Amino acid sequence: MTTPSVRRPGPASSRTTPPEGAAAPVATGPDPRHTTERMMDFQGCFGCGADAADGLRVAHRDVTGHEVRTEFTVREAHQGAPGLAHGGLLATAMDETLGSVAWHLGKRCVTGRLETDYLAPVPVGGVLHLRGWCTGVHGRKVYVEGEGRIGGPDGPVAIRAAGLFVEVPEEHFTRDRTAEARPAAAGAEG
Numbered sequence: 467m468t469t470p471s472v473r474r475p476g477p478a479s480s481r482t483t484p485p486e487g488a489a490a491p492v493a494t495g496p497d498p499r500h501t502t503e504r505m506m507d508f509q510g511c512f513g514c515g516a517d518a519a520d521g522l523r524v525a526h527r528d529v530t531g532h533e534v535r536t537e538f539t540v541r542e543a544h545q546g547a548p549g550l551a552h553g554g555l556l557a558t559a560m561d562e563t564l565g566s567v568a569w570h571l572g573k574r575c576v577t578g579r580l581e582t583d584y585l586a587p588v589p590v591g592g593v594l595h596l597r598g599w600c601t602g603v604h605g606r607k608v609y610v611e612g613e614g615r616i617g618g619p620d621g622p623v624a625i626r627a628a629g630l631f632v633e634v635p636e637e638h639f640t641r642d643r644t645a646e647a648r649p650a651a652a653g654a655e656g
């Protein structure tokens with residue numbers, strides 16, 4: 467008797483697949499991280515920032531065209547089950563990598579949607595080799611896919627992902643959101 471193979475579709479759903487008419491990825495300007503002093507000085511990112519004491523310290527290794535390579539070293543503090551990386555943190559490392567693809571294309575983006583498939587556990591002490599690439603651009607929407615491999619850049623795939631990143635103005639990061647963050651008044655409609 468042959469064992470039926472498990473069907474593993476690609477990571478992208480209809481919401482993370484570029485629609486008909488989407489443009490091929492082309493850089494439309496400099497990386498917005500390098501265009502203002504505020505961004506150039508910013509090291510607080512939980513994904514990659516040197517000033518984020520408890521951050522993941524995802525290391526950006528290489529950019530080729532619309533493809534980015536990073537590495538995430540899994541430490542004890544990143545455990546979910548004993549000895550293994552927490553899936554949410556692996557998704558964060560992937561978010562960092564895929565988001566960076568959009569920024570390298572000159573697009574100041576935030577994550578609108580992130581989809582992940584977990585194919586193999588990632589052990590503490592291991593290095594996840596991540597790769598993200600753009601699959602298309604449609605208006606403000608940047609479509610990105612990625613994978614993370616263990617044991618080396620050509621090792622087995624442990625995680626796959628697809629994301630939709632949405633371009634926002636600089637004001638998205640500078641606006642005073644204090645009032646929005648306050649608890650809603652008692653009796654107010656949600």
Ligand SMILES: CCCCCCCCCC(=O)SCCNC(=O)CCNC(=O)[C@H](O)C(C)(C)COP(=O)(O)OP(=O)(O)OC[C@H]1O[C@@H](n2cnc3c(N)ncnc32)[C@H](O)[C@@H]1OP(=O)(O)O
Nearest residue numbers: 481511561562565566569576577578579605607630632634
């Ligand atoms: C320092 C640099 C670091 C670089 C790496 C960064 C990695 C980390 C990235 C992050 O963690 S970002 C933080 C997490 N994400 C957020 O906080 C985003 C919160 N959401 C929003 O702010 C807004 O919902 C958003 C800006 C995404 C969209 O709101 P808008 O009012 O600007 O636009 P709109 O809602 O009209 O959506 C624009 C288009 O995107 C589509 N869209 C938005 N969210 C979607 C979604 N979730 N699924 C599918 N489509 C979506 C939407 O349908 C629409 O499509 P069309 O143009 O075809 O009409």
